Amino acid sequence: MEIIVKAFVRANDTVTIICPACKAAKNAAVGAFRNKSHYLKVRCPCETVFTVHLDFRQHYRKETELPGTFKSINPPGMGGEIVVKDVSVSGVGITIPGMHTVEKGYTLLLNFALDDKKQTRLSKEVVVQSVQGNMIGCRFIERQAYEKELGFYLKF
Secondary structure, three states: OOOEEEEEOOOOOEEEEEOOOOOOEEEEEOHHHOOOOOEEEEEOOOOOEEEEEEEOOOOOOEEEEEEEEEEEEEOOOOEEEEEEEEEOOOEEEEEOOOOOOOOOOOEEEEEEEOOOOOOOEEEEEEEEEEEEOOEEEEEEOHHHOOOHHHHHHHHO
């Protein structure tokens, strides 16, 4: 079975690669791969071979499993349960269980709580950027993009 490790590329085009077996960490310059392959085969000194997926996203995306709800604003009418699968300062990835009719360009209102100590509740308007089956990528609407609580949550 192939092991794939995701690594977030910093603004200076460097990344910290962590071996999934021995947890050894190594910093590497990866700017040369920005417009090429984002997958690298790596062999650790402990002899573990794994693939690193370089994530060149503008903002760090934190993986989550946060239950919540959505309501469609444009077009109006639909709503239901969601699971927030990942979150960044600029958007979220959500799943909608079962069948849905959400499409790219829809405006949704998402309500969910962070799993921080305060169980911070967020209500965010988003625009759907991508739909792949039940996985939906959303961008926060600009005027609501940054919240202090969300920024703090993403750092820890």
